[in-house]
Amino acid sequence: MKVTGMILAGGLGRRMGGVDKGLVEFQGRPMVAAVIERFRHQVDELLINANRNAEAYAEFGYHVIPDAMTGFAGPLAGLQTGLMAATNELVATVPCDSPFLPEDLIARLKTALEASEAQLAVAVTLGQAQPVFCLCRRDVLPHLTGFLQQGGRKIDAWYGTLKVVEVDFDDEVRAFANINTPQELDAAK
Numbered sequence: 001m002k003v004t005g006m007i008l009a010g011g012l013g014r015r016m017g018g019v020d021k022g023l024v025e026f027q028g029r030p031m032v033a034a035v036i037e038r039f040r041h042q043v044d045e046l047l048i049n050a051n052r053n054a055e056a057y058a059e060f061g062y063h064v065i066p067d068a069m070t071g072f073a074g075p076l077a078g079l080q081t082g083l084m085a086a087t088n089e090l091v092a093t094v095p096c097d098s099p100f101l102p103e104d105l106i107a108r109l110k111t112a113l114e115a116s117e118a119q120l121a122v123a124v125t126l127g128q129a130q131p132v133f134c135l136c137r138r139d140v141l142p143h144l145t146g147f148l149q150q151g152g153r154k155i156d157a158w159y160g161t162l163k164v165v166e167v168d169f170d171d172e173v174r175a176f177a178n179i180n181t182p183q184e185l186d187a188a189k
Helices: 031-042 054-058 075-085 105-116 138-149 155-159 170-176 182-188
Strands: 003-009 045-050 063-065 090-095 120-125 128-137 164-168
Touching: 003 031, 003 075, 003 105, 031 045, 031 090, 031 105, 045 054, 045 075, 054 063, 063 075, 075 090, 075 128, 075 138, 075 155, 090 105, 105 120, 105 128, 105 164, 120 170, 128 138, 128 155, 138 155
Parallel strands: 003 045, 003 090, 045 063, 120 164
Antiparallel strands: 090 128, 120 128
C-alpha cells in the first residue's frame, strides 16, 4: 500500500518563544528542510500541515494544508487534516521539529501495521511511545473526527480506542529528539 506523509508544523511553538519551529534555522536552513530530506523518500506523497506561514512552507514544493479544525487543536487535528487530504490508504505523521528522524521509519511502521492488521502503528523508544511518529489507516478518519468533535485532544487517549501496534526503535533513540526550546536548538547544533 502507498503512504501519504504529513509533516506536522501546525503548532504555536510556545516553548520556542512563539516562533514557527519548522522555520527556525537549523544547520544553515529551516529545520523542516532536514525533516523533508529524511522523510520524502519514505512516502509516496508528502504534505505539510501548517497553520501559519503557509507561503514559506509552500516554497519547499509540497502542498501545505491548515488544520480543518480551528483553534490550534494539536497534533490530532493535523492527523485529521492529513487523513482528509491523503490520496493513499496509509497516512504517516512526523513533527517538523525532529530533524534526525529515522530513515527507515515508514518501512518499519508499515511492516508492523500490516503484520498485526492494526489500525495504527506508533514508534516506541525505551518503553515510551513517540505518538506523533505514526502510520495509520485512512479509514480511521470518521472515528478521529468524532473524537475531536467530542472535545478529545489527547493523542494517547485516542490511540487507546484503536487497535495499535507499537514498534520498537530502541536502536535509534536519538533519532526521535524533538527540538522544542531555544536551549534544545543550541544543544542540537
